[in-house]
Amino acid sequence: MHNGMxxxxxxxxxxxxxxxxxxxxxxxxxxxRVVNQQLIQYATVPARLGRIEFNPFSLELSLFDLRLGEVxxxxxxxxxxxxxxQWSSLWRRALQIENIELVKLHTxxxxxxxxxxxxxxxxxxxPADEKPAKDEPFALSIGRLQLIEGSVxxxxxxxxxxxxxxxxxxxxxxxxxxxxxxxxxxAVLVATGPSGARVDWNGQINLAPISSSGRLKVSxxxxxxxxxxxxxxxxxxxxxxQLSFAGDYRLDLTERTDLLxxxxxxxLAPLNLDTPDGQxxxxxxxxxxxETSLDLAKQQVTIGKVSSRxxxxxxxxxxxxxxxxxxxxxxxxxxxxxxxxxxxxAQQAPRSTTNISGEQTANAWQVQLRNAQLxxxxxxxxxxxxSAEVALELGPLDLDLSDFDSRGTSPFKIQLNSQVGNQGAxxxxxxxxxxxxxxQFSIDxxxxxxRIAQSYLxxxxxxxxxxxxxxxxxxxxxxxxEPLVFEITGDAQVTQLHTLDTINNRxxxxxxxxxxEGLRYEHPAMLQIQQVDLNRPYARFIINPxxxxxxxxxxxxxxPAAVSQTRSGVATDIDQQADAMGIxxxxxxxxxxxxxxxxxxxxxxxxxxxxxxxGLIGTINNQAQQSATVDVTGKVDRYAPVxxxxxxxxxxxxxxxxxxxxxxxxxxxxxxxxxxxxAGYRIxxxxxxxxxxxxxxxxxxxxxxxxxxxxxxxGEQVDSPEAVDxxxxxxxxxxxxxxxxxxxELPVQGDLNNPQFDVMPIxxxxxxxxxxxxxxxPFKFLASIGGGEKSDLSQVHFAPGSSELDEQMRANLDxxxxxxxxxxxxxxxxxxxxxxxxxxxxxxxxxxxxEYQQTWYKVLQRRGDKVPADAAQLEIGEEExxxxxxxxxxxxxxxxxxxQWNELDEQARSEKLREAVLASxxxxxxxxxxxxxxxxxxxxxxxxxxxxxDDSRVYLLDTGITxxxxxxxxxxxxxxxxx
Numbered sequence: 004m005h006n007g008m009x010x011x012x013x014x015x016x017x018x019x020x021x022x023x024x025x026x027x028x029x030x031x032x033x034x035x036r037v038v039n040q041q042l043i044q045y046a047t048v049p050a051r052l053g054r055i056e057f058n059p060f061s062l063e064l065s066l067f068d069l070r071l072g073e074v075x076x077x078x079x080x081x082x083x084x085x086x087x088x089q090w091s092s093l094w095r096r097a098l099q100i101e102n103i104e105l106v107k108l109h110t111x112x113x114x115x116x117x118x119x120x121x122x123x124x125x126x127x128x129x130p131a132d133e134k135p136a137k138d139e140p141f142a143l144s145i146g147r148l149q150l151i152e153g154s155v156x157x158x159x160x161x162x163x164x165x166x167x168x169x170x171x172x173x174x175x176x177x178x179x180x181x182x183x184x185x186x187x188x189x190a191v192l193v194a195t196g197p198s199g200a201r202v203d204w205n206g207q208i209n210l211a212p213i214s215s216s217g218r219l220k221v222s223x224x225x226x227x228x229x230x231x232x233x234x235x236x237x238x239x240x241x242x243x244x245q246l247s248f249a250g251d252y253r254l255d256l257t258e259r260t261d262l263l264x265x266x267x268x269x270x271l272a273p274l275n276l277d278t279p280d281g282q283x284x285x286x287x288x289x290x291x292x293x294e295t296s297l298d299l300a301k302q303q304v305t306i307g308k309v310s311s312r313x314x315x316x317x318x319x320x321x322x323x324x325x326x327x328x329x330x331x332x333x334x335x336x337x338x339x340x341x342x343x344x345x346x347x348x349a350q351q352a353p354r355s356t357t358n359i360s361g362e363q364t365a366n367a368w369q370v371q372l373r374n375a376q377l378x379x380x381x382x383x384x385x386x387x388x389x390s391a392e393v394a395l396e397l398g399p400l401d402l403d404l405s406d407f408d409s410r411g412t413s414p415f416k417i418q419l420n421s422q423v424g425n426q427g428a429x430x431x432x433x434x435x436x437x438x439x440x441x442x443q444f445s446i447d448x449x450x451x452x453x454r455i456a457q458s459y460l461x462x463x464x465x466x467x468x469x470x471x472x473x474x475x476x477x478x479x480x481x482x483x484x485e486p487l488v489f490e491i492t493g494d495a496q497v498t499q500l501h502t503l504d505t506i507n508n509r510x511x512x513x514x515x516x517x518x519x520e521g522l523r524y525e526h527p528a529m530l531q532i533q534q535v536d537l538n539r540p541y542a543r544f545i546i547n548p549x550x551x552x553x554x555x556x557x558x559x560x561x562x563p564a565a566v567s568q569t570r571s572g573v574a575t576d577i578d579q580q581a582d583a584m585g586i587x588x589x590x591x592x593x594x595x596x597x598x599x600x601x602x603x604x605x606x607x608x609x610x611x612x613x614x615x616x617x618g619l620i621g622t623i624n625n626q627a628q629q630s631a632t633v634d635v636t637g638k639v640d641r642y643a644p645v646x647x648x649x650x651x652x653x654x655x656x657x658x659x660x661x662x663x664x665x666x667x668x669x670x671x672x673x674x675x676x677x678x679x680x681x682a683g684y685r686i687x688x689x690x691x692x693x694x695x696x697x698x699x700x701x702x703x704x705x706x707x708x709x710x711x712x713x714x715x716x717x718g719e720q721v722d723s724p725e726a727v728d729x730x731x732x733x734x735x736x737x738x739x740x741x742x743x744x745x746x747x748e749l750p751v752q753g754d755l756n757n758p759q760f761d762v763m764p765i766x767x768x769x770x771x772x773x774x775x776x777x778x779x780x781p782f783k784f785l786a787s788i789g790g791g792e793k794s795d796l797s798q799v800h801f802a803p804g805s806s807e808l809d810e811q812m813r814a815n816l817d818x819x820x821x822x823x824x825x826x827x828x829x830x831x832x833x834x835x836x837x838x839x840x841x842x843x844x845x846x847x848x849x850x851x852x853x854e855y856q857q858t859w860y861k862v863l864q865r866r867g868d869k870v871p872a873d874a875a876q877l878e879i880g881e882e883e884x885x886x887x888x889x890x891x892x893x894x895x896x897x898x899x900x901x902x903q904w905n906e907l908d909e910q911a912r913s914e915k916l917r918e919a920v921l922a923s924x925x926x927x928x929x930x931x932x933x934x935x936x937x938x939x940x941x942x943x944x945x946x947x948x949x950x951x952x953d954d955s956r957v958y959l960l961d962t963g964i965t966x967x968x969x970x971x972x973x974x975x976x977x978x979x980x981x982x
Contacts, residue, residue, distance in 0.1 A: 023059065031055040045126045048072045062088035071125055072111070078121055081153075082107035097142035097183070108153035108173075116160045143182045150175035155194075162231035170196045182210050190217070199223045212257035218266075220249035226274075237332055239284060242275035250295070260299060267295035278331065288313035294373070302368045309375035315398075319385040372407035372415075380421075389458035397421050411437025417444070427451040427472075433479070442481040446493075449474045453497070464557045466511060469501040477522070491524040504543070506556050515539035521589065533589040540596040540616070587627075591620035593635060613645065614638050621650070633662060642954050643669040643690075660699040667692050671712065672961055685718035688832060688958050714830075718961050796822075799942055800972035803838070804845025806937035808945055816942065819977075820950030831946070832978035834960040835939030837931040841968045846934060847924035851891070851917070855879050858887045885913050892916045896923055928964075935962030938975045 035055045042050035053068025064086040072078035083106040089099040113121040153173035159166040173194045180188035187207035194202040206217015226233075226244030233239070250267035254260075274287040294307020319327040381398035400421035407415040414436040421429050429451070433444030453471035460466055477493035501513040514537055521533020545553035596616030618635030630650035637645045649662035671689035692711035796819045799812050808816070823831060837846075853875070860874035871877065892900060896919065904912050924930065939959050946952040965973065 078111040099144045101146045103148040106151045114159040145180040148177035164231040168228045198225045214255040216253040222247045240277040244274045262299035264297040268293045286315040305371045311377045313379045315381040317383045370409040375404040377402040391458040440484040444479040446477045465505045467503040471500040472498045495519045529585045531587045535591040538594045543599045545601045585626040588623040663696045687716040687718035798974035803841040820952045833939045834976040835935035836963040836965040837934045838973045843925040846930040847921040
């Protein structure tokens with residue numbers, strides 16, 4: 004071998020050895036030392052690189068055990084970094100790396116309470132010299148970049164409740180990445196956390212231009228890990244919450260930030276939120292979004308489908324009038340408003356929004372919702388403002404919404420179905436458009452319990468709403484919101500309305516069914532009702548002893564200032580509404596109505612009932628000022644017919660009124676309290692026909708009233724300071740005609756605007772054919788006609804204490820009825836009687852038994868035991884009676900038992916108490932008169948109902964007291980007269 008060749012080989016060998024020593028040993032050691040020196044110089048925390056390995060032949064570089072931070076809490080580091088450089092980098096003038104592997108990279112991302120990021124404070128670097136920006140990025144090409152089993156700890160001390168969680172398995176792979184290539188690099192990311200969350204991402208990245216596309220999927224994300232951020236905005240407690248979402252994206256930063264999300268889907272299941280004091284607020288089983296997209300450039304969000312199940316929420320209006328949701332969602336906003344802008348927050352540019360009227364301002368986002376289905380929702384409504392809390396349950400509630408567009412230029416569809424309370428239901432279907440604000444809905448309600456309004460009525464009236472159900476079939480058309488303009492048409496019904504006067508514990512107003520047909524309301528201009536059907540209405544009107552009415556009693560007393568202010572405000576509102584709104588009711592149809600009237604200012608009180616009210620009230624119109632026709636009929640005390648006919652203007656009765664009221668065959672004995680007060684005599688018998696004709700024209704009253712009294716007989720004289728000082732009995736005798744009829748006309752004229760009426764004197768009509776012959780018809784003759792010669796028909800006997808007819812008495816009345824059918828000109832007068840000696844003890848015993856039942860009934864009610872519908876159905880044992888007897892003695896006699904009775908044994912003492920109670924009631928006039936009336940009513944009812952006698956031929960005389968007793972039975976006397 005030539006020397007030159009040898010020297011060459013030796014030189015090459017030496018160079019190779021030197022190169023190897025430099026590459027394998029010297030350069031890694033020097034580089035490690037330099038790196039650690041630089042870390043010591045610039046790192047603000049302990050930092051060290053474990054070692055460096057380099058293969059000078061394959062250009063493979065490995066860095067091991069880089070740690071920045073304390074030994075027990077490193078902030079940044081990795082176990083190994085492997086880089087495989089390519090020799091082609093030397094001649095291609097670009098850094099080419101075949102493979103990069105980063106094993107177990109660990110990063111601590113920590114925000115302090117002051118908002119500083121720990122990673123930004125790891126190094127204290129000198130300021131870099133400003134260099135002109137290069138047009139092209141640094142030439143870099145990476146065949147494969149792989150992050151293996153990395154981990155990231157994220158902590159944020161800024162929220163009131165710090166956040167701290169760990170992603171402990173992070174794997175990332177990037178393929179074919181180049182900074183100066185149009186080809187996109189493929190990348191895959193998979194990360195999991197200890198709470199079960201998982202992040203999957205695969206896509207492409209391109210730097211020339213900067214863009215990326217791919218798919219991101221996040222599964223089982225526990226909201227509790229991030230809830231402290233929400234707690235700073237809303238002070239709610241998260242009990243449970245899990246979110247999953249996935250979608251495709253496309254990001255392009257070439258000219259602007261273009262972000263397009265597509266195929267988005269999300270699921271929130273479940274979600275449980277509580278109020279700060281631990282009360283439940285939201286319970287959600289499931290919420291899913293699918294077929295959703297977002298276009299950042301177009302500022303457009305399209306949600307294809309939303310489905311949700313079993314949301315339960317609680318909505319409360321608290322004592323101060325605010326909703327609990329307002330407070331819970333508004334607390335943080337209020338704090339921020341008072342404190343100003345949050346520290347560290349940058350001044351934000353104003354964003355475009357949608358105003359209240361639905362108009363879109365510039366650059367507003369567009370949100371489109373194709374279809375939403377909410378199922379099984381439950382809303383617990385509560386109002387704590389009234390003294391008695393009001394609670395209402397809505398649900399299960401189903402809601403469908405489709406074709407919603409936040410720009411509001413196209414209509415979207417809504418369908419709602421929900422249960423209201425225990426048995427009510429509401430359904431609505433229609434469409435709504437925001438710009439311009441228009442909409443059409445069909446709304447149906449069924450069995451809405453009106454008792455929910457009780458708490459709002461209680462502060463105003465002493466009235467209990469016992470029952471009432473609302474149903475409706477309505478069409479709603481919205482045509483504008485500024486001002487609000489809408490129209491409601493359809494029908495509505497209120498059934499089983501029952502109100503109770505809580506002062507007297509009596510029925511006040513009730514009806515079986517109120518139906519509004521052809522309802523049309525145009526807000527705010529017009530209300531039209533084609534017809535009002537009122538079935539089985541009832542009302543009670545009472546005049547109190549002080550001449551006030553039960554209506555006055557029902558109103559809750561207020562301070563004079565409050566009353567004045569309320570009346571002024573109400574009057575102003577009524578005037579404004581009357582001027583602004585036209586009201587037209589096509590007609591009011593009354594079926595089977597009734598009413599009770601009581602005048603307690605009289606002694607004895609006057610009480611009567613009006614039944615079988617039927618009729619029609621014609622068109623009511625406050626714009627046309629036309630008279631409404633009235634045609635109503637009824638009966639007073641079952642037998643006396645009454646009619647009301649004519650016309651009136653309901654909204655201005657002083658302008659025009661023409662009403663004629665007719666009463667026929669009214670029993671005058673019911674008017675005895677009035678005759679006793681004003682005439683000084685009770686009425687023994689008689690009937691009345693009454694014609695009242697009232698006419699008003701331009702405030703001028705012209706009334707023509709006619710009273711016809713038939714067979715009037717006065718009873719005993721009554722001492723009344725208000726009685727007229729006239730010979731009343733003589734006047735009655737003079738006024739009777741040959742038929743026993745008195746006809747009176749009482750014209751009244753006056754100016755209602757200045758109520759000083761000129762009352763004309765009573766005009767006595769000519770007395771015709773005065774009845775001079777007293778009619779006496781022997782009952783034996785009638786008995787022979789009826790086929791009962793041996794029966795005494797002049798009296799009806801009753802067992803002591805009873806108003807029931809026995810078989811013999813019913814047979815006698817049948818005989819009498821047959822005889823009277825043969826004598827149509829005859830009339831029968833029934834005088835119910837009772838005997839203190841025969842009836843009194845039994846009536847007292849019956850009264851005591853009722854007292855036992857009523858007292859025991861109240862005891863059972865207070866104990867919460869099951870009780871029958873009527874106290875009379877109770878069976879009471881002797882032990883219970885003995886226990887109640889002393890209480891009855893004290894309450895009814897108003898005194899304590901004598902002290903000497905305490906020395907008696909229990910049985911003897913109870914007997915003394917019982918005897919004293921019975922003795923106090925044995926001579927009760929009220930009990931005796933009630934029995935007398937019951938006996939007279941039994942006789943007439945049997946003659947009318949069972950024997951077929953015309954009720955107009957049977958008169959009830961005033962009740963009587965008798966001492967006569969025939970074979971242990973008490974008689975009621977029958978009298979005969981001539982029609």
